[in-house]
Amino acid sequence: MTERSIISLDQVDKVFPVGDGKFYALKQIDLNFEEGEFAGLVGPSGSGKTTLLNVIGALDKPSRGRVSVLGQDVSQLRAKESAHLRSEKLGFIFQTHNLLPVYTVYENIELPLLLLRTPASERKKMIMETLEWVGLTDKWKSKPNKLSGGQCQRAAIARVMVKRPQIVLADEPTANLDAENSHMILKTMKKLNQELKTTFIFSTHDEKVIQYLVRKITLTDGKVTQDEIVNKLKESR
Amino acid sequence: MILFRLAFRNIKAAGLRTWLNTFVISLTFFAIIFLQGMYNGMYEQMVRVRIDDELGHGQYWHKNYDPFDPLTLEESHAPLPSAIQPYIQKKEAVPVLMVPAAIYPQGRLQSVVLKGIPSNQTILKLPTSEMQSSMQEIIPIMMGERMAKQTDLAIGDTVTARWRTNDGAFDALELELAHIFKTDVPAVDFGQIWLPLEHLQQMFDVSDHATIIIMQQEAGKQQINIQWDFHSLETLLADTKQFVQSKNAGGSIFFSLLLFLAMIAILDTQALSIFKRRKEIGTLMALGMTPEKVLGLFTLEGVMQGFFAAFVTAIWGGPIFWYMNKYGIRFSVSGDQYGLALSEILYPAYTFNLFAGAFMFVMVLLVIVSYWPVRHISRLLPSDALRGR
Ligand SMILES: Nc1ncnc2c1ncn2[C@@H]1O[C@H](COP(=O)(O)OP(=O)(O)OP(=O)(O)O)[C@@H](O)[C@H]1O
Numbered sequence: 001m002t003e004r005s006i007i008s009l010d011q012v013d014k015v016f017p018v019g020d021g022k023f024y025a026l027k028q029i030d031l032n033f034e035e036g037e038f039a040g041l042v043g044p045s046g047s048g049k050t051t052l053l054n055v056i057g058a059l060d061k062p063s064r065g066r067v068s069v070l071g072q073d074v075s076q077l078r079a080k081e082s083a084h085l086r087s088e089k090l091g092f093i094f095q096t097h098n099l100l101p102v103y104t105v106y107e108n109i110e111l112p113l114l115l116l117r118t119p120a121s122e123r124k125k126m127i128m129e130t131l132e133w134v135g136l137t138d139k140w141k142s143k144p145n146k147l148s149g150g151q152c153q154r155a156a157i158a159r160v161m162v163k164r165p166q167i168v169l170a171d172e173p174t175a176n177l178d179a180e181n182s183h184m185i186l187k188t189m190k191k192l193n194q195e196l197k198t199t200f201i202f203s204t205h206d207e208k209v210i211q212y213l214v215r216k217i218t219l220t221d222g223k224v225t226q227d228e229i230v231n232k233l234k235e236s237r
Numbered sequence: 238m239i240l241f242r243l244a245f246r247n248i249k250a251a252g253l254r255t256w257l258n259t260f261v262i263s264l265t266f267f268a269i270i271f272l273q274g275m276y277n278g279m280y281e282q283m284v285r286v287r288i289d290d291e292l293g294h295g296q297y298w299h300k301n302y303d304p305f306d307p308l309t310l311e312e313s314h315a316p317l318p319s320a321i322q323p324y325i326q327k328k329e330a331v332p333v334l335m336v337p338a339a340i341y342p343q344g345r346l347q348s349v350v351l352k353g354i355p356s357n358q359t360i361l362k363l364p365t366s367e368m369q370s371s372m373q374e375i376i377p378i379m380m381g382e383r384m385a386k387q388t389d390l391a392i393g394d395t396v397t398a399r400w401r402t403n404d405g406a407f408d409a410l411e412l413e414l415a416h417i418f419k420t421d422v423p424a425v426d427f428g429q430i431w432l433p434l435e436h437l438q439q440m441f442d443v444s445d446h447a448t449i450i451i452m453q454q455e456a457g458k459q460q461i462n463i464q465w466d467f468h469s470l471e472t473l474l475a476d477t478k479q480f481v482q483s484k485n486a487g488g489s490i491f492f493s494l495l496l497f498l499a500m501i502a503i504l505d506t507q508a509l510s511i512f513k514r515r516k517e518i519g520t521l522m523a524l525g526m527t528p529e530k531v532l533g534l535f536t537l538e539g540v541m542q543g544f545f546a547a548f549v550t551a552i553w554g555g556p557i558f559w560y561m562n563k564y565g566i567r568f569s570v571s572g573d574q575y576g577l578a579l580s581e582i583l584y585p586a587y588t589f590n591l592f593a594g595a596f597m598f599v600m601v602l603l604v605i606v607s608y609w610p611v612r613h614i615s616r617l618l619p620s621d622a623l624r625g626r
């Protein structure tokens with residue numbers, strides 16, 4: 001654990017009960033992430049990528065070990081406290097956009113701000129600004145079912161970015177997108193990473209995504225088997 | 238506040254489902270209020286007419302008097318206690334003497350009860366002052382419409398009455414029907430002949446005797462120390478109350494069925510939500526909504542439909558309630574055949590308490606059925622919810 005690390009995992013296990021036995025989805029994970037990282041978790045299906053992101057994001061608790069996020073010990077947090085952590089500091093992007101279908105794009109993006117009790121006067125400005133970033137200004141009134149997959153995913157990114165989280169956890173954000181949209185999304189995220197110093201952690205098997213990574217962490221059967229800085233892209237950073 | 242906004246949005250988006258739920262809950266509100274209002278109105282009306290025409294506000298009964306046993310009437314009278322006299326003078330009490338008799342309208346025999354009551358009394362609304370004979374020597378009587386119809390007597394007709402005097406001797410006399418009154422209380426009509434008290438006392442050969450004393454005010458009980466049995470208005474009305482309650486129980490079955498339907502509809506919606514909207518629950522939690530708030534949101538969605546329903550009921554039921562309250566409900570069968578003091582037109586009694594009570598009752602149940610199916614949300618792990626488990 002370094003001084004600058006904002007996320008640290010220390011000997012983390014995640015065990016799921018299966019039938020009579022136990023299944024180790026994560027085994028003895030030791031990882032540190034620093035502010036402003038653009039890191040990816042890669043590995044075959046079932047290797048524990050989603051599980052790891054869930055644990056980091058306080059959506060799930062580690063079975064053993066310590067997970068510290070922004071100085072808070074996630075395994076010790078009560079439901080309400082982890083909700084506050086997520087609301088104030090974290091953002092999630094899922095494989096599917098997970099936009100709420102009955103709300104417009106604008107309202108979906110407004111939701112995190114409502115949860116943060118942001119005053120109405122500031123909300124509008126923040127939302128419109130974020131929509132501009134992701135290039136959806138003209139779609140603010142639309143319901144998600146009127147948008148393309150890529151547009152939905154961009155709206156989901158906007159919903160995360162509008163509150164300027166310190167950490168964004170994205171679980172296969174491009175899995176449902178075509179190449180063009182994938183690149184567009186990744187460029188957007190890269191831009192946010194550079195402009196706002198937001199820490200991004202992805203999970204992915206997508207080669208297109210891997211090109212953008214600065215750090216690539218390989219998981220195999222719940223273990224970290226490789227953790228490397230992808231030099232070429234580090235230069236481009 | 239955000240929860241209200243979200244809940245409102247969600248149930249609005251649920252469309253048909255919401256309308257159906259609202260419709261059933263609204264019907265339930267309407268049925269409860271309608272039936273309760275009707276029974277309350279029925280009770281109030283029956284109580285009112287019985288106080289007016291029959292009961293006053295409590296009665297003293299001679300200890301032998303039993304309204305269900307006419308055979309004991311001959312032994313059920315005594316001189317008025319002196320303690321009651323001041324009340325009679327002040328017109329706060331009215332004595333009634335009852336004597337069993339037979340009359341012979343058109344030659345047919347019919348048993349009746351002769352009821353003597355001071356013609357200048359003011360406690361009962363019966364028109365006793367109408368008991369004036371056209372001929373000096375003939376005793377004027379009055380009777381209700383039903384009795385007049387049954388005996389086929391008209392005003393001005395005379396009828397022979399035969400009775401046993403206090404010392405056991407038979408006596409007979411012509412009586413003249415001076416007035417026919419209309420009443421909603423069959424008990425003062427069927428088989429009853431009303432005549433001035435002093436005449437009946439003479440005919441029966443007693444002076445100052447009575448069978449019951451009808452009081453103007455309930456307060457009589459504590460103040461008057463006499464050996465007669467006091468029957469409070471409440472005990473006198475017990476059978477009416479029981480009747481309405483049994484009717485009410487019948488009506489309750491009807492609205493309970495609707496209530497049951499409404500609750501099932503909400504239960505079903507809620508149970509379905511928790512299955513179909515797993516991912517939404519997970520997303521809300523990932524966005525930082527506390528599990529309690531998500532639970533609150535889902536519960537609120539159920540409960541809000543109750544508020545909708547109340548509102549909708551006010552819109553379509555309000556005018557109906559208003560109309561019925563103003564013009565009443567006409568019944569094709571009157572209570573007569575059952576001996577009930579029911580009038581033909583019933584005015585339902587809609588009170589604030591009734592509306593508030595029905596609302597509270599339904600809402601409390603709604604909170605329960607809205608909360609129950611979704612209560613485990615607060616224990617749900619966000620990761621499980623997101624995965625759709
Ligand atoms: N709640 C759970 N109960 C039991 N087993 C689970 C649970 N969640 C995950 N697992 C198991 O843990 C392992 C890792 O799952 P995880 O979803 O993290 O994999 P992944 O790397 O994200 O895979 P993919 O690329 O397919 O999304 C899998 O074998 C999975 O079956």
Ligand SMILES: [Mg+2]
Pocket residue numbers: 049050051171203
């Ligand atoms: Mg996964």
